[in-house]
Amino acid sequence: xSGNKISGxxxxxxxxxxxxxxFLDNQSSVKKIILGFIDNNAATGGGPIRLKVIDEKxxxxxxxxxxxxxxxxxxxxxNSIQHPRQALRQSLEDFxxxxxxxxxxxxxx
Numbered sequence: 001x002s003g004n005k006i007s008g009x010x011x012x013x014x015x016x017x018x019x020x021x022x023f024l025d026n027q028s029s030v031k032k033i034i035l036g037f038i039d040n041n042a043a044t045g046g047g048p049i050r051l052k053v054i055d056e057k058x059x060x061x062x063x064x065x066x067x068x069x070x071x072x073x074x075x076x077x078x079n080s081i082q083h084p085r086q087a088l089r090q091s092l093e094d095f096x097x098x099x100x101x102x103x104x105x106x107x108x109x
Contacts, residue, residue, distance in 0.1 A: 008034035008074075016049045016066030021073065023095050024062075029077055029084035031059075036072035051103040053092060055085065062092075 005025050013021050013035055024030050049066035059076040077084040089105065096103040 005030055006033050006035065008036075010035045010037065012038065014038055014064065014067065014069040014071045016069065017064040017071045017073065019099070020051065020062065020064055020095075020101075023091075024073070024075060027088060027091055029081055029087040029091070030075055031078040032074075032076040034074040034076075036074065039070040040068065048100045048102040051092065051096060051101055053089070053103060053105045055105070055107040060085070060088065 006021065017035075021033060021035070024033050049064065052063040052065075054061040054063070059074065062073040062075055064071050064073065075088070077088065081087070092103055095101070
C-alpha cells in the first residue's frame with residue numbers, strides 16, 4: 001500500500017484496514033501513517049470492523065480488527081493546524097458512522 005503520508009518498513013494493510021488507511025491519508029490533521037504488524041490469528045466475528053483509537057502523546061494508535069486479522073496503525077498528527085486530535089477524532093466518528101465500523105476511543109496521554 002502506498003500513499004503520500006504512509007511510511008515505515010511494512011507496506012501491507014489487511015483488507016479491513018485499507019479503507020481506513022486511505023481515509024487517514026486524506027486527512028489534513030494527519031502528518032504520517034505507519035503500518036504495523038499483521039496478526040492473522042485474531043478472533044474476529046462476522047460483525048462490524050472494529051476500530052480502537054488510542055490517544056497518545058505524539059499522535060494516535062489505531063487498531064483495526066476484521067476478517068480474522070488485526071493490524072495496528074501509528075498516526076502522527078500535524079502540528080500546523082489547530083486542534084488536530086479533535087479534528088481527527090470527529091472525522092473518524094463520521095467515517096465509522098458511514099460504514100460497517102464500530103469505533104471506540106481511549107486516552108493514554
